[in-house]
Amino acid sequence: MNRLHVDWTACDGRGLCAELLPELLVEDDWGYPAPRGDMSVPPALEPAARQAVDRCPALALRLTAPASS
Amino acid sequence: MTDALWYFGRGSGVVSLVLLTVVVALGVGARSGRTAFGLPAFAVNLVHRNAALLAVVFLVGHVVSLFFDPYAQLRVFDLVLPFAGNYRPLWQGLGTLAFDLVLAIVATSLLRHRLGARTWRLVHWLAYLSWPTALLHGLGTGSDNGAVWLWSISALCTATVLAAVVWRLTPGFGRFPQRAPRQVNPRLLPTRTRPAEAGTLEEAR
Numbered sequence: 495m496n497r498l499h500v501d502w503t504a505c506d507g508r509g510l511c512a513e514l515l516p517e518l519l520v521e522d523d524w525g526y527p528a529p530r531g532d533m534s535v536p537p538a539l540e541p542a543a544r545q546a547v548d549r550c551p552a553l554a555l556r557l558t559a560p561a562s563s
Numbered sequence: 564m565t566d567a568l569w570y571f572g573r574g575s576g577v578v579s580l581v582l583l584t585v586v587v588a589l590g591v592g593a594r595s596g597r598t599a600f601g602l603p604a605f606a607v608n609l610v611h612r613n614a615a616l617l618a619v620v621f622l623v624g625h626v627v628s629l630f631f632d633p634y635a636q637l638r639v640f641d642l643v644l645p646f647a648g649n650y651r652p653l654w655q656g657l658g659t660l661a662f663d664l665v666l667a668i669v670a671t672s673l674l675r676h677r678l679g680a681r682t683w684r685l686v687h688w689l690a691y692l693s694w695p696t697a698l699l700h701g702l703g704t705g706s707d708n709g710a711v712w713l714w715s716i717s718a719l720c721t722a723t724v725l726a727a728v729v730w731r732l733t734p735g736f737g738r739f740p741q742r743a744p745r746q747v748n749p750r751l752l753p754t755r756t757r758p759a760e761a762g763t764l765e766e767a768r
């Protein structure tokens with residue numbers, strides 16, 4: 495399973511990802527995403543995760559393949 | 564037939580301007596952190612992107628129809644090289660300049676993940692140049708440059724962008740603005756007790 499990775503130095507806390515992936519992320523009080531679990535992306539959520547990665551305004555989200563994690 | 568090209572050229576020019584206005588206003592407003600009309604941030608983001616892509620479609624229509632319009636007398640390089648035209652070179656050139664800038668902005672946005680945030684953002688700032696340039700081009704070059712309706716549309720577009728800028732500059736926009744209220748499946752609301760296996764998250768608060 496791919497995993498979702500947040501680059502905290504780039505993340506701006508705009509909250510788009512938590513809106514698109516509420517199954518994996520919650521928003522903390524400042525709008526930054528907080529992981530619900532271990533951030534592994536089940537196949538059913540793969541498209542939503544890709545969209546979140548694509549839409550992140552700060553380019554802070556990445557999907558990492560299992561081998562590298 | 565030639566009249567049809569002329570009508571289509573003018574109409575698509577105006578549609579592009581209106582779409583670009585929406586794109587710019589949403590872009591200006593989005594940075595504020597508050598979202599327009601209570602929409603979730605991702606929806607604003609998608610409208611911003613899709614309206615920009617649609618604007619490009621209409622711009623291509625604008626340029627192609629006027630290219631074949633016997634009165635506009637455009638040559639191929641008029642479509643990319645600004646200020647070289649025979650007819651109203653300044654006003655037409657502003658259109659070419661705006662077109663070049665829009666193409667650069669859209670192309671870099673589509674390649675954002677390859678280029679990296681810094682390069683992308685640098686080019687994206689050109690939007691602040693391209694929009695007024697397109698506005699002036701529309702007002703100055705067209706057959707309708709004295710028409711009340713074109714001035715009204717242009718004034719409305721200007722008001723829209725100015726409103727977005729003012730909205731963004733209001734002091735309410737701190738670094739950590741309020742989140743837009745939105746509908747979330749109750750099962751997906753933040754849980755007080757996070758799963759123990761999360762491990763990665765420190766409960767600092």
Ligand code: HEM
Pocket residue numbers: 569572573574575576577579580583622625626629635637641642655658659660661662665697698700701702704705706707708713
């Ligand atoms: C961002 C890009 C552009 C926008 C938003 C835009 C918008 C407009 C608008 C609103 C008009 C006025 C239409 C009217 O008078 O009813 C116009 C006219 C015109 N545009 Fe553009 N334009 C753009 C790019 C270009 C380019 C690249 C060219 C080609 C060199 C061009 C050539 C013309 C010409 C020849 C007219 C006069 C048409 C006529 O009234 O006969 N435009 N444009």
Ligand code: SF4
Pocket residue numbers: 500504505506507508509510511512525526527549550551552553554555
């Ligand atoms: S979308 Fe990107 S910038 Fe926004 S909160 Fe998520 S990771 Fe951070």
